[in-house]
Amino acid sequence: MELISSHQANKNPNTSTQLTQPSPSRYENQKRRDWNTFCQYLRNHRPPLSLPSCSGAHVLEFLRYLDQFGKTKVHHQNCAFFGLPNPPAPCPCPLRQAWGSLDALIGRLRAAYEENGGPPEANPFGSRAVRLFLREVRDFQSKARGVSYEKKRKRVNRLKTQTQPPLALQQQQPQQGESMMVNYSGATV
Secondary structure (H helix, E strand, O other): OOOHHHHHHHHHHHHHHOOOOOOOHHHHHHHHHHHHHHHHHHOOOOOOOOOOOOOOHHHHHHHHHHHHOOOOEOOOOOOOOOOOOOOOOOOOEEOOOOHHHHHHHHHHHHHHHHHOOOOOOOOOOOOOHHHHHHHHHHHHHHHOOOOOOOOOOOOEEEEHHHHOHHHHHHOOOOOOOOOOOHHHHHOOO
16 A cells, blocks of 8 residues: 555656746746737738847837837827826827836846847847937826926935934044045035
């Protein structure tokens, strides 16, 4: 009976001694899907394009093509809700791909291009035209939707800084006639 149990245990795939590959991460799966979508776009392009002949202009065409599947309302400049983050009523302005989605997509495709044998110096996803396009989309969408994409500055708790200076400042004693701000910010006062 024991012999049968151990023999059946060896047939169980969960207890086999073979090492299984870990499943790809969510990022890797998305990168693969994005890469397949872009390659499909190149095949369907008229005339069909090969990957080595792909340029930044073709990437821009692809991004404009994707705009039709967007879910982000981007107001026209003459729309009454231009610049309002939460418009009070519906409007006929188009739905577009959000800047953050496009930026992440380009990052994944840029990595996938190099993983699939493309030379980094010829990567169309890192071209100047694509970078400028993304910057323009970001700036326009931030104005149209009233959403700021500026980096938020870290707020320093003033109460802490007034009662107890940082340890580095406590240990460094200023030279004769030298301001404490020289050591703190690198600027002279």
